[in-house]
Amino acid sequence: MPADLNNQITTDNGNPRHIAIIMDGNGRWAQKRLMPRVMGHREGVKTVRKIVEYCAKQQIEVLSLFAFSSENWRRPQAEVNTLMELFMMTLQSEVDKLDENDIRLRxxxxxxxxxDKLQAKIAQAEAQTCNNRGLTLNIAANYGGRWDITEAFRQIAVKIEQGLLQASDINEDLVNRHLSTADLHEPDLFIRSGGEQRVSNFLLWQMAYTEFYFTDALWPEFDEALLSEAIDSFRRRQRRFGHTGEQVIKQS
Structure with a gap:
C-alpha cells in the first residue's frame, strides 16, 4: 500500500475506484417464490446487467463480481452444471454489448x-475487450482468496528456484505483483447482498483496507438505488490507512 495518503484518493466525484461485490441470495430469492434455484441465478444475471451499466455511467474504474467460488463445486451437481451453462450463455450474449460500451472483461x-469450450469462450471474450478503456469488469470464477495468495507464492518460489529472485526480495509489493489482480487498484468498497456478513474467501489479500457494506436485499432485488446507498455510505466514511483523523483532514 502506498505510504502517501494522497495516492488513496478516490475518483473526482467521490466514488470508489474499485467496487467488489458478493452477489448472494439468488437461490433463496427463487425458493421464496417456490421456484427452482436456477431461476434465481437467471434473475441475478439481469441484476448484473443493471449494476454494470450503473457503474459504467458513474465512472467506476473496476467492478469485481464473485460469480463462482472454488467452494461452490460442493453444491448439488445439477446446480453446478446449470451455473456453468449460464456462465457460457452469458459470455456469448453479453460480450458484444460490453465491447460496444468500452468495458474490459477480466x-x-x-x-x-x-x-475446454468454456475456457476458449473466456479467452475469446477477454481478447475481444482487452483494449477497452472504460469500466473493467472483473469476474471471479472458480476463485478463492487463499488460492490467489497460494498461487502468488508458488510463482515467487519458482522464480527463487530459477535464481531470478532471492528470499530477501519478498515484500508486500512483490506479492501484489503476483496476484490475479496485479494491475488493478485494490477494492475501496466491498458489498455483500443476501444478509450474510462475511467475505467468504473473496479477495482476502486485496481487501485489507476495504470499506465493508452489507445489505439484507437478495441479489435479484439489488438495484441501482441500493448501490447508490452503498456508495453514499462509503463517501461518508473517513479512510485513515493507519493515519490519525487529523492527518487525513490536513492531506485532503
Whole structure:
C-alpha cells in the first residue's frame, strides 16, 4: 500500500475506484417464490446487467463480481452444471454489448477446472475487450482468496528456484505483483447482498483496507438505488490507512 495518503484518493466525484461485490441470495430469492434455484441465478444475471451499466455511467474504474467460488463445486451437481451453462450463455450474449460500451472483461480464478469450450469462450471474450478503456469488469470464477495468495507464492518460489529472485526480495509489493489482480487498484468498497456478513474467501489479500457494506436485499432485488446507498455510505466514511483523523483532514 502506498505510504502517501494522497495516492488513496478516490475518483473526482467521490466514488470508489474499485467496487467488489458478493452477489448472494439468488437461490433463496427463487425458493421464496417456490421456484427452482436456477431461476434465481437467471434473475441475478439481469441484476448484473443493471449494476454494470450503473457503474459504467458513474465512472467506476473496476467492478469485481464473485460469480463462482472454488467452494461452490460442493453444491448439488445439477446446480453446478446449470451455473456453468449460464456462465457460457452469458459470455456469448453479453460480450458484444460490453465491447460496444468500452468495458474490459477480466476473468480471475483457476480456469483450468472449466471445460475446454468454456475456457476458449473466456479467452475469446477477454481478447475481444482487452483494449477497452472504460469500466473493467472483473469476474471471479472458480476463485478463492487463499488460492490467489497460494498461487502468488508458488510463482515467487519458482522464480527463487530459477535464481531470478532471492528470499530477501519478498515484500508486500512483490506479492501484489503476483496476484490475479496485479494491475488493478485494490477494492475501496466491498458489498455483500443476501444478509450474510462475511467475505467468504473473496479477495482476502486485496481487501485489507476495504470499506465493508452489507445489505439484507437478495441479489435479484439489488438495484441501482441500493448501490447508490452503498456508495453514499462509503463517501461518508473517513479512510485513515493507519493515519490519525487529523492527518487525513490536513492531506485532503
Amino acid at each position: 476473468i480471475i480464478g483457476d480456469k483450468t477446472a472449466f471445460s
